Amino acid sequence: MEQVIINGAILSANYALIALGITLIFGIMNVLNFAHGQLFMIGGLVVYWISAVVGLPYGVGVAAATLSVGLIGMAMERGLFARVMAEAGREENAMLLAVGTAFLLENAALYLFGEKQRGIPPMVQGVYRLGAAFLPANRLVVFLISVALVIAVLVFVHFTRTGRAMRALAQDRTATTLMGVDAGRISMLGFGLGAALAGIAGALLISVTGVNAGVGAAISTKAFIMIMIGGAGVIGGALLGALALGFAEAVGYALFPGSVTYLIIFVALIVFLLVRPQGIMGRPWG
Numbered sequence: 001m002e003q004v005i006i007n008g009a010i011l012s013a014n015y016a017l018i019a020l021g022i023t024l025i026f027g028i029m030n031v032l033n034f035a036h037g038q039l040f041m042i043g044g045l046v047v048y049w050i051s052a053v054v055g056l057p058y059g060v061g062v063a064a065a066t067l068s069v070g071l072i073g074m075a076m077e078r079g080l081f082a083r084v085m086a087e088a089g090r091e092e093n094a095m096l097l098a099v100g101t102a103f104l105l106e107n108a109a110l111y112l113f114g115e116k117q118r119g120i121p122p123m124v125q126g127v128y129r130l131g132a133a134f135l136p137a138n139r140l141v142v143f144l145i146s147v148a149l150v151i152a153v154l155v156f157v158h159f160t161r162t163g164r165a166m167r168a169l170a171q172d173r174t175a176t177t178l179m180g181v182d183a184g185r186i187s188m189l190g191f192g193l194g195a196a197l198a199g200i201a202g203a204l205l206i207s208v209t210g211v212n213a214g215v216g217a218a219i220s221t222k223a224f225i226m227i228m229i230g231g232a233g234v235i236g237g238a239l240l241g242a243l244a245l246g247f248a249e250a251v252g253y254a255l256f257p258g259s260v261t262y263l264i265i266f267v268a269l270i271v272f273l274l275v276r277p278q279g280i281m282g283r284p285w286g
Contacts, residue, residue: 002133012246021197027170037219043199044211073195119210231282
């Protein structure tokens with residue numbers, strides 16, 4: 001049980017970065033970014049290229065992954081999503097655009113890096129023993145960094161002028177615009193921040209599990225599970241969803257084979273959505 005608790009806590013912290021990113025994008029743009037997992041993949045591959053190929057320190061790779069994926073997210077919002085939403089005015093068009101963008105990024109990564117799993121050595125060596133459980137030092141570092149980043153994002157969103165503008169835009173875009181907020185600029189920054197969080201998650205987890213060109217679909221699926229559990233567009237709900245999925249995985253992998261674990265998770269999710277389709281913290285009206 002101690003091992004399950006430790007594994008669940010580590011998974012939840014890592015998933016929280018992914019869930020927060022896609023929640024920010026959905027809350028501000030009202031679009032499910034199906035390319036979110038591919039942004040995670042890019043973050044990991046950038047770290048692999050800088051650390052394993054170029055030979056620069058891991059910290060430089062993480063910084064480069066954060067900046068590059070954030071800029072890609074901002075470019076996607078300005079050059080793709082904002083234009084489509086302005087012209088079409090239908091969220092379905094933007095979702096189809098996101099699917100196409102996901103395939104584009106995935107195939108670009110496949111062309112540049114191939115289909116092999118890519119990884120880098122752990123940041124730190126060693127294993128700690130906590131009672132009957134074992135905790136690799138590298139996973140502990142990743143956990144602490146993830147928790148610190150989640151706290152930093154929450155502080156930014158709740159206590160800075162730009163963060164409050166993002167929250168206001170997510171609640172009522174028209175009223176926020178009438179109050180003088182530059183909706184276009186805030187949307188671009190929010191999309192960039194959400195993408196950067198996915199990139200950081202990929203940059204951290206490449207030292208634990210590695211990444212490949214096809215990992216994006218699985219990560220996007222997990223992101224959608226988390227926001228459906230917690231409530232789409234709700235930051236607190238994203239964290240609850242990450243906690244629920246992390247511990248569900250930890251318990252499932254301890255008791256069942258991997259494929260059976262996600263079969264049970266999907267069945268439980270269907271039943272949950274039949275009872276509460278808006279999620280734990282979502283509003284019944286949308």
